[in-house]
Amino acid sequence: MNVAIEVIVSIFVLIGTAxxxxxxxxxxxxxxxxxxxxxxTKSITLGLLSILIGGFLYFLLTEHYVSIRLILGIVFVFITAPVAGHLICRSAYRSGVKLTETSAKDDLKAVYQDRQNEV
Structure with a gap:
């Protein structure tokens, strides 16, 4: 039974590492x-969540121990990382950081021009 648990946990950790x-x-x-x-934000969040879930499953299945710290870490990363990434991109856009020439289109350009015309 321990070998199966270690394989499952190893798969989660390897996915997170990838x-x-x-x-x-x-x-x-x-x-x-x-x-x-x-x-x-996207891949690091998925990687870190996968590693934390692997650790949580290891402690739960081998030692029958529920780690509230790991649960809180999973919830905290799941909530804060995408929000922080969104805010960083939004502030970069509003401060005038240009998109690369290979970007397909700029959906926010019309939105921010309309808002500046209203003010």
Whole structure:
């Protein structure tokens, strides 16, 4: 039984590691702040959540111990990381950071121009 538990936990940790590695590659390869932020918030969140779930399952299944710290960590990361990424991108856009030339379209340009015309 312990071998099956260790395999399941190892799969979660390896998936989390793979997402974290992909996120690091995204930081290096992607062209602008918006796409880098996307790589940072989405894949790091999934990677960290997978690793934390693996740790939670390990303690739950082997030692029959429910770690409230791991549960709080999972909830905290799940809620705060996407919100922080959104706010970083929004503040970058409002402060005038340009999109890369390969970006398909700028949906917010018309929204912010309409708001400035109203003021």
């Amino acid at each position: 997402f974290s590695l992909l996120s690091a590659l995204g930081f290096i390869r992607l062209p602008d702040v918006y796409t880098r932020n996307h790589a940072g």
